[in-house]
Amino acid sequence: MMFAPIFKSVVENSEFSWLGRFVFPGIFDGEHIFSISVDQSSSVLVQKEKFKGVLVSLLWSSVDRDMRAGFERMNAALKARAESENS
Numbered sequence: 001m002m003f004a005p006i007f008k009s010v011v012e013n014s015e016f017s018w019l020g021r022f023v024f025p026g027i028f029d030g031e032h033i034f035s036i037s038v039d040q041s042s043s044v045l046v047q048k049e050k051f052k053g054v055l056v057s058l059l060w061s062s063v064d065r066d067m068r069a070g071f072e073r074m075n076a077a078l079k080a081r082a083e084s085e086n087s
């Protein structure tokens with residue numbers, strides 16, 4: 001799915017989020033939030049997604065399956081990159 005997200009928040013070293021919309025506001029809106037916590041020995045990235053709109057209930061099963069798989073691939077790639085740059 002192609003969309004042009006709008007950044008909602010950017011908090012240095014803490015969080016960023018974007019809002020993606022399908023066609024028009026209120027049809028299928030997804031806010032993606034990345035929360036980052038770092039201490040001396042580790043970093044933790046948490047992703048959250050919030051959906052709103054009239055098509056969410058109709059499309060949820062395929063969106064959940066496909067999006068979850070994409071996020072899992074993204075997480076694995078990010079982990080591999082972070083670990084290779086820190087070795």
